[in-house]
Amino acid sequence: MAGVQRRSALRVVSAYRTVSEDAALVLAGTPPVNLLAVERKATHGGLKRSEARDATMIQWQQRWESATRGRWTQRLVGDLNYHLTQLLAGHGCFGTYLHKIRKEATPS
Known part of the structure; x- marks a missing residue:
């Protein structure tokens, strides 16, 4: 399980x-x-x-x-903020994500 x-x-x-x-x-x-x-x-x-x-x-x-x-993750989660959440989720001002949601013409 x-x-x-x-x-x-x-x-x-x-x-x-x-x-x-x-x-x-x-x-x-x-x-x-x-x-x-x-x-x-x-x-x-x-x-x-x-x-x-x-x-x-x-x-x-x-x-x-x-x-x-998971020590590295524990250090990051301890300092979790908006920008780190965006990074961990893969959302934010990243070319691939912006392309995926049709805000940018290319992933780069």
Whole structure:
């Protein structure tokens, strides 16, 4: 299940397969499937959804902070701003994107 989630996250963020699972999930904004399973179990056990989600997010943040892979991504995400978001998404003042949305005649 985690493998399918990783491949999906890579597709969502248009990343290469060499991007770590942790980084891909953070960029996609998707908590790991095993944490989601624990969250679902907690809500069926009577815990409020919001409390279960808060616990999931805390665990995910701790996991991300202690991860050994995705360090470069973690440094970038820590300083995320408008321009970096445009760069990571491939949108913005890039010739290929502007050509794709028909704002420029050529990709260069």
